[in-house]
Amino acid sequence: MSRVHKIFRKFYKIGLVLFLAIFLLFIFDEIQNLDIKRYLSEHYISEGVQETGAINLVTSVLYDYRGFDTLGEATVILTAAATLSFMTPIKKVKMLGTEFTIIIYQTIIIIIPFLVVLGMNLIFFGHISPGGGFVGGVILAMIPILVTINYGITFSENKLKPNHKSLLEGIGAIGFILLGLLGIFAGSNFLASGQANFGLGNPGELISAGLIPYLNLMIGIKVGAGLAAIFNSLIKEG
Template identity: 75%
Template sequence: MSRMNAMFKKLYKLVLVVSLAIFLFIVFDEIHNLDNNSKRYLSEHYISEGVQETGAINIVTSVLYDYRAFDTLGEATVLLTAAAILSFLVPLGKDKMLGTTFTMIVSQTTKFFIPFLAVLGAYLILFGHLAPGGGFVGGVVMAVIPILLTITYRVEFSEYKFKPAKKKLAEDIGAIGFILLGLVGVVTGSNFLANGQANFGPGNTGELISAGLIPFLNLMIGIKVGAGLAIIFNSLIKEK
C-alpha cells in the first residue's frame, strides 16, 4: 500500500509538471500566433536611434546603462542582498572538494592564468560600450580570480589576498559610485541618471572616452558585481 502511495505521489508531481508545461505551451502558442509585429516601436527605437542618442555602440549597454539604468541600479542591489542572505543561510561546514590537493601543474597554471583574466576583465568592463561585454560580464570575469584562488589554494589564502572587508567595501563603493554618477545629472539641472540630456553628450562614438557617463557606470557595476560574486562564492563553500 505504501508503495502505491509513494508511486502515486511521484506520479502526481509528474502530472502537475506536465500539465503546467502543456498549459504554458498553449499560452505561448496563442501569443505567438497573435499578429503583434506592429507593436515593436520601443525596441525599434532602441535599435535605430540607440547609437546616436547614447553614443554606445553596444545596444545592450545603451539599454542597460542609459535607457533603463534605473533598473540596473535595482538589479545590482538585489545582487548585494542575495550575497548577504547566502552568508546567513549557508551553514558553515567542511567541503570535501577543499580537502583535495592539486598537483604542481594546476597551481602553476592558475598563477600563470590570473594576469590574463585581469586584463580580460578590465577590457570587458572598460570597452563595454564599444564591444560585447559590459559591467556585469566583466565583473564576473574579475570575480573568477578570487574564485580560482579559493579552488586551488583554499579559502584562507584567497581571503588573505582579497580581504572580505575590502570586498564588501568595493561592493559598497560601486553602488555609491553608481548613485553619485546618477546624481551628476541632477546637479547639472537635468534628471536623475541623465546622460545625453545633461550634455555629457555621446562624444566621438567609437572612442574609449565617449558615450558620456556610460563607461563610468560600467566601471562601477563591474566593481560591484565582481566583489559581490566573490563574496557569494566564498560564503557558499566556506569551511570551518
C-alpha cells in the same frame, strides 16, 4: 487499483510538465499573432545609437534607458553579500579536503593574468562589444575564488582582506548612485546620460557614450567584490 495508482505516481510529474509546456506553447502562439505595433523596441533599434552613443544596444538599454533596473539588481547583490558577511563566523574553518596535482596549481597561476585582462576588457568595452560590467565583474570575482580553492583560505585572506572587499563593494554601489545624481545636477532625470547632454562623442570610440563606461566600471567593481565576498563567506561557513 494500486497498480494504476503506482503508474500515476510515477508519471504525473512528467505529465504536469508536458501540460505546462503545451499551455505555454499556445500562449506564445497567441502573443506572436497579436497585432501590436512595437513602438518602443522600434524606437530603441532605430534611435538608440544616436540617443545614447553606445553601439551595443543591450548596454544602451541596461545602463541608459533602464538604468534604474540595473541599480535594483546591484542592490540585490549588495544585500546578499552584506547578509552573508554578517553571518560569517570569525574563526578559521577547515577548507574542502581536496589535494590537487601540480598540473592544476601551475595552470591556475598561468590563467589568472589572462582572467584579469579578459575581465577588464569586458568592463571597459561594454558599450562597444558584447559584455558589460556584470559579466566582467563575475570574471574578476573568479580570481579570488581560484586563489582560495588553490592555496586555501588563509593565503587568500592575506592577499585580499574581506574588509577591503566590502570597501570595494561600497565604493562601487555609492559611485553608481553618485554618477546617477550627476544626471540631476545636469538638469535631467536620475541616471540620465544620453538625455543630459554629456557629450556623447563618436559612437564606436572607447571614450564615448556619456556616462555608460563609468557606470559599467562601477557595476564591475561592485559585482566582482560582492561575489568574492559571498564566496568568502560561504567557504568559511560551518
